[in-house]
Amino acid sequence: MKVIYTDSLIIGGGLAGLRVAIAAKQRGYESIILSLIPAKRSHSAAAQGGMQASLGACVKGDGDDEDVHFGDTVKGSDWGCDQDVARMFVNTAPKAIRQFAAWGVPWSRVQGGDREVIINGQKVTITEKHEAQGLITARDFGGTKKWRTCFTSDGTGHTMLYAMDNKAIQMEIPVHERKEAIALIHEDGVCHGAVVRDLITGKLIAYVAKATTIATGGYGRLYAVSTNAVISEGIGTAIALETGIATLGNMEAVQFHPTAIVPVGILTTEGCRGDGGLLLDKDGYRFMPDYEPDKKELASRDVVSRRMTEHMRKGKGVSSRYGDHLWLDITLLGRKHIEKNLREVKEICEYFLGIDPVKEYIPVRPTQHYSMGGVRTKATGESPTLKGLFSAGEAACWDMHGFNRLGGNSVAETVVAGMIVGEYVADHCAANGLNVSTHTIQYFLKKEEKKITDLLVRDYGENPFELKAAMQKIMMDKVGIFRNGEDLAQAVEELKVLNQRARNIALRNRISSSNPELVEAIRVPKMIKLAQCVAYGAMLRTESRGAHAREDYPERNDRDWLKRTLTTWKDDAADLPEVSYENLDVMRMELAPGSRGYGVDNTVHHPDTEKREAQIDQIKKDNPGADRHEMQELLNPLTIPEKFKGKNERIGRGYK
Amino acid sequence: MSDQARILKFQIFRYNPLKQGDKPRMVTYEVTEAPGMTIFIALNDIRENQDPSLQFDFVCRAGICGSCGMVVNGRPDLACRTLTSKFPEGEIKLLPLPGFELIGDLSVNTGKFMRAMSERVESWIHDIKADEVNYDRLEERMDPEVADQIYELERCVECGCCISACATKRMRPDFLSAVGFMRLARYALDPRDKRTDEEFYEIMGDDDGVFGCMTLLGCEDYCPKDLPHQTQIAYLRRKMVQVR
Ligand SMILES: Cc1cc2nc3c(=O)[nH]c(=O)nc-3n(C[C@H](O)[C@H](O)[C@H](O)COP(=O)(O)OP(=O)(O)OC[C@H]3O[C@@H](n4cnc5c(N)ncnc54)[C@H](O)[C@@H]3O)c2cc1C
Ligand code: SF4
Ligand code: SF4
Ligand code: FES
Numbered sequence: 001m002k003v004i005y006t007d008s009l010i011i012g013g014g015l016a017g018l019r020v021a022i023a024a025k026q027r028g029y030e031s032i033i034l035s036l037i038p039a040k041r042s043h044s045a046a047a048q049g050g051m052q053a054s055l056g057a058c059v060k061g062d063g064d065d066e067d068v069h070f071g072d073t074v075k076g077s078d079w080g081c082d083q084d085v086a087r088m089f090v091n092t093a094p095k096a097i098r099q100f101a102a103w104g105v106p107w108s109r110v111q112g113g114d115r116e117v118i119i120n121g122q123k124v125t126i127t128e129k130h131e132a133q134g135l136i137t138a139r140d141f142g143g144t145k146k147w148r149t150c151f152t153s154d155g156t157g158h159t160m161l162y163a164m165d166n167k168a169i170q171m172e173i174p175v176h177e178r179k180e181a182i183a184l185i186h187e188d189g190v191c192h193g194a195v196v197r198d199l200i201t202g203k204l205i206a207y208v209a210k211a212t213t214i215a216t217g218g219y220g221r222l223y224a225v226s227t228n229a230v231i232s233e234g235i236g237t238a239i240a241l242e243t244g245i246a247t248l249g250n251m252e253a254v255q256f257h258p259t260a261i262v263p264v265g266i267l268t269t270e271g272c273r274g275d276g277g278l279l280l281d282k283d284g285y286r287f288m289p290d291y292e293p294d295k296k297e298l299a300s301r302d303v304v305s306r307r308m309t310e311h312m313r314k315g316k317g318v319s320s321r322y323g324d325h326l327w328l329d330i331t332l333l334g335r336k337h338i339e340k341n342l343r344e345v346k347e348i349c350e351y352f353l354g355i356d357p358v359k360e361y362i363p364v365r366p367t368q369h370y371s372m373g374g375v376r377t378k379a380t381g382e383s384p385t386l387k388g389l390f391s392a393g394e395a396a397c398w399d400m401h402g403f404n405r406l407g408g409n410s411v412a413e414t415v416v417a418g419m420i421v422g423e424y425v426a427d428h429c430a431a432n433g434l435n436v437s438t439h440t441i442q443y444f445l446k447k448e449e450k451k452i453t454d455l456l457v458r459d460y461g462e463n464p465f466e467l468k469a470a471m472q473k474i475m476m477d478k479v480g481i482f483r484n485g486e487d488l489a490q491a492v493e494e495l496k497v498l499n500q501r502a503r504n505i506a507l508r509n510r511i512s513s514s515n516p517e518l519v520e521a522i523r524v525p526k527m528i529k530l531a532q533c534v535a536y537g538a539m540l541r542t543e544s545r546g547a548h549a550r551e552d553y554p555e556r557n558d559r560d561w562l563k564r565t566l567t568t569w570k571d572d573a574a575d576l577p578e579v580s581y582e583n584l585d586v587m588r589m590e591l592a593p594g595s596r597g598y599g600v601d602n603t604v605h606h607p608d609t610e611k612r613e614a615q616i617d618q619i620k621k622d623n624p625g626a627d628r629h630e631m632q633e634l635l636n637p638l639t640i641p642e643k644f645k646g647k648n649e650r651i652g653r654g655y656k
Numbered sequence: 657m658s659d660q661a662r663i664l665k666f667q668i669f670r671y672n673p674l675k676q677g678d679k680p681r682m683v684t685y686e687v688t689e690a691p692g693m694t695i696f697i698a699l700n701d702i703r704e705n706q707d708p709s710l711q712f713d714f715v716c717r718a719g720i721c722g723s724c725g726m727v728v729n730g731r732p733d734l735a736c737r738t739l740t741s742k743f744p745e746g747e748i749k750l751l752p753l754p755g756f757e758l759i760g761d762l763s764v765n766t767g768k769f770m771r772a773m774s775e776r777v778e779s780w781i782h783d784i785k786a787d788e789v790n791y792d793r794l795e796e797r798m799d800p801e802v803a804d805q806i807y808e809l810e811r812c813v814e815c816g817c818c819i820s821a822c823a824t825k826r827m828r829p830d831f832l833s834a835v836g837f838m839r840l841a842r843y844a845l846d847p848r849d850k851r852t853d854e855e856f857y858e859i860m861g862d863d864d865g866v867f868g869c870m871t872l873l874g875c876e877d878y879c880p881k882d883l884p885h886q887t888q889i890a891y892l893r894r895k896m897v898q899v900r
Contacts, residue, residue, distance in 0.1 A: 037713070038767030040814055041721040095791040102789040102796070104781040104848065106807045109800035134797030153807050158720070162810060169771065170780040177767045178759075200759055201674065229715045263692065266718045321691070340804075344720070351719055351737040352692070465704040509709040513674040514760050517708035646792035655792075 002205045003441060006032045007429045009193050009209035011181045011236050013039030015157075015414035016393025017215030018164045021173050023422020024211075029429040032207065033175045034196060036231050039165045043217050043229040044414065047157025048344045049269040050139060050149035051415070052408035053093035056650045057110050057135035059128050060147035065650065066090045067628055068145050071591060073409060076143045076300050077402025078546035078556060079593040080250070080564070080584070085379050086400045087590065087632070088640050089409075089416050094648040096415040097136065097150055104163040106152050107136040118276025118333055120296065121286070132651050139341075140274040141407040143300035149274065149408035154344040157411055164415075179205075182522055184212065184239050184246075184389065185436070185444045191246075191389035192436040194239070195448045197522070202513035204449055206441045211428045213381070213390040213421070214240055215414075218371035222531045224472035226368040227260050227267040236395050238526035240375045241533070241577070244570040246386040249376035249397030251530070251567055252537035255404060255547045256481045257369035258304040263322035265367045266352055268345045270407040273297045275341060277330040279308065280361065281316040284327075292598060302404045302547040303598045305366035309481050312365075320363065327361035334358075366481055370394070370410060372401045372547065373534070376566060379639070381421030388432065390425055392417040399564065403546025423641040452512065455521050461506030464520040471498055471524075471531050479535050484551045488539035495532045496575045502528050533567045533577050540579055541565065543604075558593050558606035562586065586612050590636035627656070662689040664740055666698065667749040668710070672760040682749075683707075695728065695735040695748070699762075711761040719880070722813030725820070726762050727751040732817035734880045735762075753820045770814040773836050777859055779843070782851045802847065809842040809888065811881045818885070821874030830864045834875030834885050837866060841888040844895065856892075857899040866892045 008024040010017045013035030021031040033039065056064035069090040074081060101107055112130035116123055119140075128137075141149040152159040168175070181194040185206060193208040216236025220228030240246040258279070259268045273279070279297050281287050291307040292299040299307070308326055311317070317324030330338060330345070335358045338346055342357075349357040375383065375391035377398050383389040392398065393414040398421075400413060478491035502525040509517045543557035544550045563581040570578060586592065586608035593609050595601040619634050626634065629647060647655040664687045671680035685702045696717045703710045712735075715723040719737035726735050729749050740748065756764035773779075789796075818834035825831045840860055843849045860866045869889055876885040 037715055037723065038770060038814075040770070041715050041723050041767070043716065043721075045813075046716050046718065046720050098791040098793075098795045099789060101798075102781070102783075102786045102791075102848070104846065106798075106803045106810060106846075108807075109798050109803045111800045134799060136795060137800075153804065155807065155811060158813070159807065159810055166774060166780040169774050170778070175771070229721070230717055231715055264694075264717075347719060347737075351739070352694070354739070465708070507708070509707075511675060511709075514672065514711060514763075515709060516703060516711060520708075649793045651794060 001442060001445060002203065004205060004207050005434060006030050006209050008211045008425055009207050010213045010215055011194060012215030012217065012395065013175050014042035014215060014217055014393060015044040015161055015164055015411060016418050018168050019415050019418020020213050020215060020392050020422040020425055022168055022171060023419060024426045024429065025171050025173055027426035029426055031173055033173060034179045034181055035175055035177050036180055038177050039175045040161055042161060043232055044161045044411065045158045046229065047411045048154050049141065049271040050151035050156045050408045051097060051412045052148050053097040053150055053412060054090065054148055055094055055136055057132045058137045058147055059126055061138050064146035064148055069148060072144045073400060073406060074591045075596045076404055076406040078404055078596060080402025080545055082399040083590050083636060084638065085398050087636050087638055088379065088420060089400045089413065092416045092419060092644050093412050095644060096419060100160065100163060100415065101136065103167050105159045108151055108153060110135050110137040121278060135651060139271060140298065141270055142298045142304065143406045153340060154342055160411060181236065181239060183444055183448050184243050185441060186243055186386060187436060187440045189245060190387045195444050200514050204445055206445050208434060208436060208441060210432045210434055211388055211390060211425045213392060213425060214375050214395050215393045216395045218394040219530050220368050220371060222472065222475050222527060222534065223368040224476045225265040227257055227265055233523055233527055234530045235523055235526055237374050238530050240389065241529060241569045243386060244568060246383045246389055247376040247566045247568050248533055249373055249399060250565050251373035251533040252541055252548050252565060253372035253403045253546065254368060254534060255301060255370035255372060256305040256366040257301060258308055258366050259328050259364040260367035261348065261353060262320065262325040262363040262365050264352060266348055268328060268348065268362060268364065272328060272330050272342060272345060275337065276333055277328055280327040280329050281311060282318040287311050299598055300404060301407060305481055306549055308366055325363045325365040328364045329361050330357050331359060370405055372403060372405055373397050380424040381417065382424060388428065390421055392421040403548055420641065420644065455505060455507055455518065456510045456512060458506040461504040462501050464505050464517065464524045467498055467502055468524050468527065471495065471528050475531055479538055482549050482551050483538055485539065488535060491535040492539055495528060495535055498528050499532060499575050529569060536576060537565045537567060537579060555602040555604055557604040558609065559604045562606050592616060662746050664689050664698065665747045669751045670761055673758060689740055693740045695738045695740065698740060711759065711763040713763050722815035725753050725815040725817050727753060727820065732820040732878045734815060753816050755819045755825055756816060766814065766816040777836050777839050779839050781848050783848055806842060806846050809838060809845065812838050812883055813881060815880060817878045817880055818875035821878040823872055823874065824868055824870050828864060828868055831868055832860060832865050837889055837892055838883055838885065841892055853895060853899045857896055860892065861896050861900065866896055
């Protein structure tokens, strides 16, 4: 029995996992990171577009601050987010990006003076302030009032991940690569680490820790076509579910990005539209202004994806052998801009489509992109039900995104959550010892060992690749952008059958060491369970909110559904998860539920909404002298680690 | 695109060092070509339908993460963004990248190599103040041009293609190689890194460093991110000669 002990175990070497490890190590706690792959290859590297932080240095970001960012984030979430967390996030994001600048990210900077940009299809000259010369600049993104998305040319995620991993290397934090966590070790409601399979030797190792953090990214690969990396399979989320104690939050909240290329689903960044690119239909007609006259192509992602789908359903899509698509036109941005700020997009078009986007339109279609749901945590990042288990990044439902996350808010979340949750992980390490019996460790190791042996000796059974393909097809066809009760009920039934079949997988290649088929066989039953959480949650939620759009329940229903879905899987023999709900308390919201400002507002209001609005007005009236920081304290008092409490400075504005 | 699908012939290097008695060999697989097919799609097709033991590494499948370097018809390249239609003969020979520890078949341990490289060149900002930066205040300003130039050198995805193409690396196992030089050039350019030329010399001022390079430029020819190896190696060399 091989056991490795540490203070803080972090499962996942993307931005979130690395940042948690750094925070814990800075506080003196030994940290080990596990990753399927070298950390620098994590999916975070693929973020091309940028990171939101309200620095307000570029001229189009003038007047931006935490409050504006907060408003955009809450509206973007369709009021489904946890406003305490969204507040912590927006207040800390400027610090995160500034620290990151000191750690080596070559953020693109403000160049004082005139420059030409494309806004609403027109060439416009804007004049950057000379006093902002050399500060971090930002670009426009969907669903934001200001230009707030900071970037490095076309490689934001790459430069962030490289700087973060380099920092971890400098701090001598070990990353155990090609290791897969396949189960959590827990006893009496406390998590003590994970059972881990070495993907080269096949050996099982127990990693025992005071605090265990799941930072394994999203579960996009439950869908056949996704912008996500092929390893974004949600295994970290699934092992939390399989404890039967940890809860998952809002699993039905799945985001579809408007512009992935057809057919392979590789993303072209939102920066294309942020920088002035347009969406056109089969007639070369720019249709978005007809649907969203205000924000047009830069409406929130979920809205644009739905409008595109609607437009294609009207017969306006371009037909192809891979089904209908629309065009993304960035030709108007010009070669120089594309080759500098959208070069990755250009490479993708050249290599995968054989076209030159400087001259030709890009075939795009809405595609699965982001998992808002994940391991439910408190604001500290700890599971409310399984002590010692933390989660951060896309894997978590920390819940600053609610039912739709804004572009640029995700890489920002990974770093900010890494900072904040990392502090609480360190606190946890300070307050707890390593109290777990060898008996328990052995029990969990044996259990996983037996599952693998069963797979290796079974003569006849199901093919894991086929099961996965069947699951992915169900999710594509029945749990997509637009959903309805009938399809969802079918999906739930069909997935139940797959769940049963997945208990009887047999292999053709029966060796226990490095074996891609065995990897698949271990993952597929877990993935099917997650798919069931998504489909079942979507079926039960009879309203439309953010990315969850029900054709049979088109209205957002705050009265009945202003609540977060919680999913558990208590009995491994069961063929469905258990679902319960947690209310969002309107009376504690800093921003009472309102309209997002897209389409017709058909919200069914919550009885408390008016009360809370009146209360907020009263608080404002009673405190006429309060500045915005004091007002925020009155409306949404925060508990946040001391080191993140300072006010953020901005050019031309100081700390106001 | 003709509708008459081609049958592609893949010749693939097979060897699993962990399997007792296994021997290196080339195995041929046939795959029906589909429009827009990449080597990523074809290899998964082979794994799912013909041989589930076939090992290879893909992560982003979009030419971004650097996982999938392999030798494709004699050329080190990123397999995920290589379209099968590029090969008019329909014959594609795949070998693992040489110069790295073989995990099995087409999978090599580039991660281990790259971490060691990062440790060796101390691939981070050297500035004792970086950890104490007051992040509530405006960030340190940087010339926008310099920021862009640093990014240009930071686009390396650690795929290892340059290593595989380097004759010096084959003769000198400890040769730092192009990927390491590029990383050093990136930090040497960065005003935030306070290392002196003498300190850089310590890292690369010998024959396993920039003086061992024979400037045959296999690295520049095969780097999938088109990094400017020639100019940067020349720049480092000039800089180091001055120290010597
Ligand atoms: C194409 C694309 C572009 C994007 N662009 C942007 C953008 O411009 N702006 C933005 O804000 N967001 C963007 N996003 C979203 C954002 O990139 C991700 O949400 C974010 O990077 C996730 O980071 P993470 O650290 O949570 O996880 P990841 O970076 O996905 O890392 C997950 C880690 O977990 C490890 N792992 C997984 N399972 C296991 C296991 N079982 N055992 C051990 N290790 C495991 C993996 O090896 C990996 O190291 C984009 C996403 C995509 C798909
Ligand atoms: S120039 Fe030649 S010897 Fe020098 S690093 Fe490149 S490939 Fe190697
Ligand atoms: S320098 Fe180029 S070839 Fe070498 S590892 Fe980096 S990206 Fe790959
Ligand atoms: S799989 Fe990421 S570069 Fe090929």
